[in-house]
Amino acid sequence: MRPFDQSLPMALLRAREAAMRRFRPLLAEHDLTEQQWRVLRALTATDGPVEPTVLAERTFLLPPSLSRILSNLEGRGLIERSVATHDQRRSLIELSPDGRMLVRTVAPSSEAAYTRIEQRFGAARLQHLLEELHDLAELNLGEPT
Amino acid sequence: MRPFDQSLPMALLRAREAAMRRFRPLLAEHDLTEQQWRVLRALTATDGPVEPTVLAERTFLLPPSLSRILSNLEGRGLIERSVATHDQRRSLIELSPDGRMLVRTVAPSSEAAYTRIEQRFGAARLQHLLEELHDLAELNLGEPT
DNA sequence: TATTGTTATACTCTATAACTATA
């Protein structure tokens, strides 16, 4: 069997661990879990409001997990929900002003961590790595041959 | 702020998700969680018995989490524990014959998934990606500048 | 005193199913 440290999932996990190590304490300072941050971050990336289903796909969270996270973030005033006018089943989620402010507070450290990686690893090399990861994720490995 | 899909941790998570998607149902068939499998997999990679502390580092599990997982795996007869003769505080963990058999049962599907990725992504390209991930993980990003 | 490993505790996420409201 392939050696443990040549396993692709382990290599991805290890790299992610290395990239996140410095960032986690910062999230903890703001009482945010990784998953909560992923949701806030995904909301920052969109122009307008997003439906929970879309948000779940983008953040790799299951609907029940996302549902709890949204309740939590709404309770803290970091997001706002509304109901879609064309289909009352659908919710629309967006950052509140407080949520946007929180992201703006955390973002600089995130960028600093990124810059640090760029400096040590090389900006072009990192860009290429991101492209490779993107391609890998798009192979549709779940589809039948 | 950097676009969400240009975030390195998200790119790593997304790639890992893609690589694991087909593998999870197989683990579920054998009543194994991802973390339990990581432990079994790490034990396969070593020649002899391993101390829990080392195992925790290699699998990115916290000691309390690992402790529970080891109890579970021991209860299922998949691993064996002994006490180090030179230091009675230390445990030594190794796969049991049943554990080895289970790994041998699951391994072919793991290899098949890997081969599939190699075919679609390119073997050399994948090898290079693994090396880049390895280098990235070894940047010691947690250290002060 | 320090270290190895486990236990305690509280919380969060995962995963599947069942349910409500709307379409």
Place this chain on the structure above:
DNA sequence: TATAGTTATAGAGTATAACAATA
């Protein structure tokens, strides 16, 4: 009937602290 989202439930991992046994 089907879909969007929430709630129910059980289980597992995360994280920190406290603890027992050994060094």
